[in-house]
Amino acid sequence: MTGKQMVDKQMTDVAIVGGGMAGASLALLLAHHCPGLKVTLLERQSIAIEADELKLPSFDTRATAIAAGSLRIFDELGLWPELQKYAAPIRRVQVSDRGHSLGASLQAQREADASFAGMLGAVVENAALGPMLYRALAESAVDVWAPAEVAKVEMHLQGAHLEVQCDTQVTKLDTRLLVVADGADSALCRQLGIATEKVDYQQHALVTTVGLQRDHAGVAYERFTDRGPMALLPLPKRDGVHRAALVWTCENGSEQELAGLPEAEFLQRLQDSFGWRAGRIVRAGKVHSYPLTLSLAREQVRRGVALVGNSAHFLHPVAGQGFNLTLRDCETLARIIGREMAEKDANFAQSGPGELELMQHFWRERQQDQMLTIGFSDKVPSLFASRNLLVSGLRQLGLLGLALAPTTRAAFARQAAGIAR
Ligand SMILES: Cc1cc2nc3c(=O)[nH]c(=O)nc-3n(C[C@H](O)[C@H](O)[C@H](O)COP(=O)(O)OP(=O)(O)OC[C@H]3O[C@@H](n4cnc5c(N)ncnc54)[C@H](O)[C@@H]3O)c2cc1C
Structure with missing residues (x-):
């Protein structure tokens, strides 16, 4: 836990469980789009940004291809000048x-x-991206708790009640919106009874x-x-x-x-x-x-709950889509909550960021992009196994190119879906 003395019970507006690429990015986007919203990011591993090294699964030895649209999101957060140094x-x-x-x-x-x-x-x-995100978080209004493992979650009418294990101490945290960002094979999804479909x-x-x-x-x-x-x-x-x-x-x-x-x-x-x-x-x-594997949660929203990152969808990585899709999800969620806060002003305190209508709005906005991107990624293995001439012609377009040029990707996804039928 960074610079904080924990008390027995705490309250927050949004608790993000999981401080990987998805959780850390969403926290920054919420801080940017929703000033005044209390955001708490909980990560079970300890975080020492002074050492410029994070022992989190997201920030291992991989590298991430970040599409131009995602770079624009980082730019909006004021992070492009920093990111540019490592990219x-x-x-x-x-x-x-x-x-x-x-x-x-x-x-x-x-x-x-x-x-x-x-x-x-x-x-x-990723090893450079992680410390950069956490340096930005340290300068933001986001409360970062680490090491802090969410051991238990209970939903209630006003949101969620979390039991958080911090070192040897258990702290209770009440939140109006619980964001599940604890990665693929999400223990939180299991606790909430959210099933996952998997393709190996x-x-x-x-x-x-x-x-x-x-x-x-x-x-x-x-x-x-x-x-x-x-x-x-x-x-x-x-x-x-x-x-x-x-x-x-x-x-x-x-x-x-x-x-x-x-x-x-x-x-x-x-x-x-x-x-x-x-x-x-x-x-x-x-x-x-x-x-x-492809893994896809059967539900991504409920009243008081939203899923982001690998816990929502884990894609074939070769097309370089997973994080880019996640960043678009996170940006939409933060923007929708920010807009609601501005419109409802004082009344927002009652309805809150986890309101069912708001969650469903988020899901409606993201459904089409997710369907196209996930559908496209799912076709990858069969396209590469195929000797069909048309398929091999489509292959020439290139996965990365398709990942990086959204209009072409959408057209390709429709075609790939047709071919694979
Ligand atoms: C080989 C490979 C290459 C890839 N390349 C690209 C690419 O080029 N471009 C692209 O867009 N995407 C790429 N991706 C996808 C990208 O890596 C994922 O989108 C990203 O890792 C999403 O991370 P996450 O934060 O959802 O999950 P994770 O990285 O798994 O983070 C989950 C976090 O939650 C924490 N946690 C778990 N349980 C709890 C708990 N109970 N309490 C508190 N904390 C908890 C964990 O410690 C962890 O830090 C690639 C993926 C792979 C596998």
């Missing part, structure tokens, strides 16, 4: 297909001329940072192989080394063998699969693997 711009996406000589390329200026500063997006290492893709994503012999020049590479898609995302240069973030999809069972290879052998296998479009790949860091 590598994506100026072009180059798509190639193993077994086809032709490739495709998506340029920032041509395809997304309304984009943020002429970029399709930017890539930032039978694949893993191998993730690591690689060193390149030459400059990537802001190009994000995407390579389709028989085994699944690979992405090489530009990262800022460090200690004179040109770097990129690798996401390599592989079938279940081969992830341990690949991740355990000595560096030289791993590099050789990687170069064979990826080809030479990005030049020679000269270094590889520690390889981490993530099982690939």
Whole structure:
């Protein structure tokens, strides 16, 4: 708990449970759009931003491709100048297909001329994103409790009653809106009886940072192989080394063998699969693997409850959609509550941020984008397994490009849904 002496029972307007990318971003957005609202962010891990390192699942060794629309949201929060220090711009996406000589390329200026500063997006290492978000939280009106694990939740007419374990002490917290942001496989959803639908893709994503012999020049590479898609995302240069973030999809069972290879052998296998479009790949860091599933909560809102982030939807990561979708959800929720506060003014104190109508309004606004984005991500594995010519033609458009250019993505999602029927 940061700089606070806990008393037995506390009250808040919004309690966000889970301080990962979703929870921390929502807290900042609420502070921005809803001045005067009491927001409490509860995270079970301790947070030491002085060390510039956070031991939270969100802020591990991954890197995140942030689309231009999401950069605009960070800019609105005043965070773009800071984020820019750690981010590598994506100026072009180059798509190639193993077994086809032709490739495709998506340029920032041509395809997304309304984009943020002429970029399709930017890539930032999660390990840099986390401390940046928590530095901003420390300067905001948000109350950050960490380590603070929500052990028990009970809903009542006015909101939720939480039991929070902070070190050895249990504190009670009453909130008018409970935001569930405790990640995939959410214990809070289980407590609330919110079921989750799951699809196991039978694949893993191998993730690591690689060193390149030459400059990537802001190009994000995407390579389709028989085994699944690979992405090489530009990262800022460090200690004179040109770097990129690798996401390599592989079938279940081969992830341990690949991740355990000595560096030289791993590099050789990687170069064979990826080809030479990005030049020679000269270094590889520690390889981490993530099982690939789609998981979707059957309900995302109730009176006094909203779900955001992985607890609401956990997507196939190769298209780089999960956090971008979450940020759009969070921005909408904060904007709707802010507008309600301004319109109802004094009366807002009675109805509060968890009112059923408000929650349903939030869900209605987000449904279509979620349906398209989740539908699109779900089609990814089958598209890459397919040898159908039309499908392989669509593949040439590139997942990252589609992720970064929303209009094209929407059109693609409709087509992909038709193909997969
Ligand atoms: C390999 C990979 C690559 C990805 N790449 C991209 C990308 O390029 N672009 C993109 O947009 N998205 C990407 N994503 C998706 C992105 O990582 C997720 O959207 C993001 O991690 C969402 O995090 P979260 O905060 O919802 O969940 P989590 O990161 O799981 O955070 C949940 C937090 O809740 C805390 N917690 C849990 N239970 C409690 C409790 N009871 N009390 C208090 N705290 C609790 C946990 O400690 C944790 O810190 C990728 C995902 C993967 C797996």
